[in-house]
Amino acid sequence: MDAPAPTISPDAIREAAARLEGVVLKTPCLAAPRLSQLTGANVFVKYENMQPTASFKERGAYNKLVSLTAEERAGGVIAMSAGNHAQAVAYHSARLGISSVIVMPERTPFVKVAATEGHGARVVLAGETIAESAIACAEIASAEGRLLIHPYDDPRIVTGQGTIGFEMLAEVPDLDTIVVPIGGGGLIAGIATAAKSVKPEVEIIGVEAALFPSCHAALRGEVGKCGGSTIAEGIAVKTIGKVTLPIIAELVEDVILVDEPTLEWAVNAYLTLQKTMAEGAGAAGLAAMLAQPERFRGRNVGLVLCGGNIDPRIAASIMVRELTRAGRIISIESDYPDEPGLLARITSAIGGAGGNILEVTHNRLALTHLARETSIRLTIETRDDAHAERIVEAVRAAGLTVRLSEHVEGRF
Template sequence: MMDATSPVAPAEAPARQLAPSPTVDVGPPAAWPTLDGIRAAADLLRDRIVRTPLLPARKLSDLTGAEVFVKYENLQVTSAFKERGALVKLMSLDAARRQRGVIAMSAGNHAQAVAYHAARLGIPAVIVMPEPTPFVKVAATRAYGARVVLAGETVAEAQVEAERISRAEGYSWVHPYDDAEVIRGQGTVALEMLADEPDLETLLVPVGGGGLISGIAIAAKALKPGIEIVGVETELYPSLIAARAGTQAICGGNTLAEGIAVKNVGVLPLAITRALVDDVVAVSESHIERAVNAFLTIQKTAAEGAGAAGLAALIADPARFAGRKVGVVLTGGNIDPRILAAIMVRELTRADRIVSIRVTVPDRPGTLAELSGIIGGTGGNILEVSHHRFFLEVPAKGARVDITIETRDRAHLDEIIDALNARGFIAARVAAAESRM
């Protein structure tokens, strides 16, 4: 469940409740995308997208106990893997359909991928986005040359409008994941990973609608049948876990991983993942948060919540993957800088690097200077001071001072508190929730 203090996606990024593509044809396995089809997609993509690196992550390996390799899809032009499937789909259209144009529905990475590559191919593109979509995402999509239509409060409502426009104006539909051409494009991720590191034993793949993990599973299992494919969902949206079990998913809540907050997986991805994916796990918001922070502070790279889900699974259950060569797909890096900054501060708090202490002091001149001298003398760095005289629990001739300080670790914090108490003050750590009151 979500940690009560976890940062959440902004209210304007609603969970996605997508229906299958109007044109999806699941068919028998023989009709699914194949390894040859994915290889052909790789040929189409060559020199048209970034061939992202798969690099060993020694510090993440030390953190988790697995031998970790990271696939940096956040290095694509639009900072997410979605470009692969979008471009393959667009290039599959004949001249007439290209001339009429395409339509897609998305509040994030898929929108930008379709808009960017449609513009490069000279294809008119309409992107339907929910009305509460953050302006920065709307502006980025428009900047790529797409016509943006704002409709509905949720992505599900935006999809209804996109389908109406498609029927009325003859646009070709580009579904985010429930499309064989899109799945072919996403499968090229696995080709590159196994080309760079053939000895990988497990692939950890974030799961929203299921297009990425479907393509990866087809390619990876064909190249290396014994490889383990593990999907990762957020606990708040365990859609694929429930679908594979034949039960109704209980979904809802604000999540840091809004990119995989999908209530209904695709029809075609569900069929493929049931056959080829070994396991799907769900991770908590706090583990996703830790993974985002680890990518930033350890690997020095930005990961959005959904993009960090694979690493979150390693952090949540290191024993399950210990000693294995694990490929982690960092699917995207489009994260709100404000949320990213909040995560960094929260992780410093968890590590006792930023801490609030409460000191009861006599109300006399020079007290704050004395407190500052003691804290500074022990190597602490004062970040914020809040001085209270009128709380009833404070003595009439006293005051309460809440001080936020930067420390080296818990032992350093204890040293500071002991130094304050030794000088006659009454000092104690303040719980994180209480310090915000």
């Protein structure tokens, strides 16, 4: 007689929690005073970036893999993933002695590809998106007889992820709202099922990247226009799960869309204020609070920092971009007579005003100025807008003209 199909219920999530005990880390859910100050809410962060593979995906992956029959384990498994599910399946497959193949989109950050291979999986790069990777995944599964471990549309995956909901309310019973990133919907479906069973009045808010509004559209009976380059590649999913959508429709109060600059702001806030690493998808909950602060003001809000596997190059770029947006880095330029001592006059004026010169571009060959002129562009670190204004005035006081870069123009 076949075993009954698994269900997604509070009891099933409790059973998953028992399986995960001692295997998957119970991450802390801690108050974040500086994020509270930033948003006007009382913020608590669930640090799933502390898992060995730096994401929540370990919960569902282990819960699924440990349920396989001996025959299924012997045949090996396969998964398609932008990175975090890949690492989780590879990591726990290796621990359980199961062969694994992971199909990833071709533009997956190298850090995630390398980490997945480091756990012993065979990685195949195919397609631009998860949907395209799924086609290659199905072909390999059929050819090699491997069992698909779906990243979100599987009850055992969903119940594994749902253990987060129980843990958050056990640590912070007074939460009014839990904000959860949405890709395929497995995380939010599990958390909503668990959390609502403990505290029916708790509000569950989902968050998607505006470039991939699949759930937001599906809840309205529409087909989302998905596509584009997002830093939240972990939730860049074009189709919401068939298993997860009905749960979301029943238990989730709203889905907020966030744009790329707000996602960058949230990643930077985690790095600079919380001193913790959040990938774009992991920072999506905070991005929702930054996008709609009045919605959360004064409430006890739990954020699921669901992953920290960000490309270091992207993280560094985001930090510099945020300094630029805040006026902490400015650029000034102009065309000047090409004469001895000119550069010294400019740099002395900037140094005297306390500016830190990061870069100097000195171009005599551009056709945009006269033959006896030179174009000079300086990138300068400042303390704030007022300090930047003093620096510009100091350069002008030295008898030199200044053109401000576009992001600075109009700030002062």
